[in-house]
Amino acid sequence: MRKLPKWEKEPMDLTPTDRAQQILDHAGVAIENGGDDMFYERQTDTIIIPDKEQFASPEQYYAEALHQLAHRSYQQEGLNRDGDLRAGEMVGEELRTNLASLFISKELNLPYDLNDHVGYLNSWSVLMKEDPAELFKAASDAQKIVDQVLGFEQQVAEKEELGTENDLPESRQQGDSPEAQHEEPKFNPERLTKGEIIPHNGTEFKVLAELKNNVYNMQDLGDKRKFKMSSDSGLFASLIEARNNSQEISTGMDVEHEVAETEEINEAEEIDNTYQMQR
Template structure:
């Protein structure tokens, strides 16, 4: 997408995402092997792009995750190639630092005679835009360093799952889902997964859904399979899974998207701003899930091979997927 586009930022993202969804090339529709996915970041400022900006830049089809402004490239002795088009990103400023004032309205000074600054909430948020270029468009940069897979990625994932506060049951043959009514995650036994990375990706996807429980982030989890609310929650969980998979280096498994694509496209056409809300919520889900690594562990129920199998109610197990009962479950 050229930087000169006159369409609003959210429309640019929404329209391109719709085309990628139709083609099956959206970032979360593609499988990523452990350690190969790197979300967009700025190598000059050292910051990680967030929410809508992160998702938008990941949609650009670049193999290098580094993005920077023209001036930032110059500041490190690099140069954007002539004729290259940049990509628009936007930031919202909700607060700013201003000089602290005393009762007489005069600036308060510190012991060195400098103004003391305080952070205040803006009455009206301000929007700022910037044009950034991918490292593939810049000459003079060092090659992207290949990261070695983190040896402790599975241990970290296990800590997150155990610190999630959600009951984990390995009682399924070939399904994985979160059931809000019982605040429980249901998975197949670990040996049924082709790899530990795939197991943890699946489990953490469901932990992402569980973050929406009313006792946590309190999202709307009331939609039944096939409904618009269900599809919107799944969109948030998929984007969050992409982010979590990158942060933990466990990769990303796109799962079964065929049932959701039509609903996602409809939601984006009805309201192009939905992608910004979904990306913001996905960022919040990712941060919440990652923070569980620091929580105290809770017990995870033993695998069926170590305990008497838990049978799912027949009405849940035998109904076709499109005819599920009103008790919602968040499927992978």
């Protein structure tokens, strides 16, 4: 009789709140804390949510934040098929996002509470009486939301795995030529790129995402503050200047280094040639 070896689940290194924060960070959505309201603002791609201290626990805060991220997935990823919601469609959206929140909270071991959504129970009941298949449709859409939200965590894991593979740069792993590996990364001198970190005015600013109408989601890495920045603002102009100047300085230093190396080689060749002639 064959026996399978005992299987032991790998220990979870990240806490539920760590995993939730990782998902929110990688989703690229801006988060605006303060006030008493909780909703997703589609026009600015922002989750509006009270400060973490206003919740009973950090876990409750992240459960609510991921619920708003579920609204974002529903509205931006094609599940809201007709674009902006018409009258009455909010009931269907809340049904789907609450189911998705339940699944996500179960996966991440976060609390789930209907809270103010209790008021939707009667409306959901009416909706399913009118169309008995509505629950199955909602569950199917909710699973798509879950896949999209948890997919952000999967992307983080894949990037970390690629980053440690053979301890080689990504370009080397993809088989680029040595010449291509030494090329300077290309950038648009008039725009910012997601992921850039720019030192300026005693701190560092990170570009979290580029939105519509030349608006950027930014983060001050000094105080961890997240905010939106228009390309018309003075800060944008200052960051562009700081980034471009640093690139020019870096490129100039590389050129000087190459010239110095060339001069050393030429000088060595002249000495060698002189030695051979003397012999």
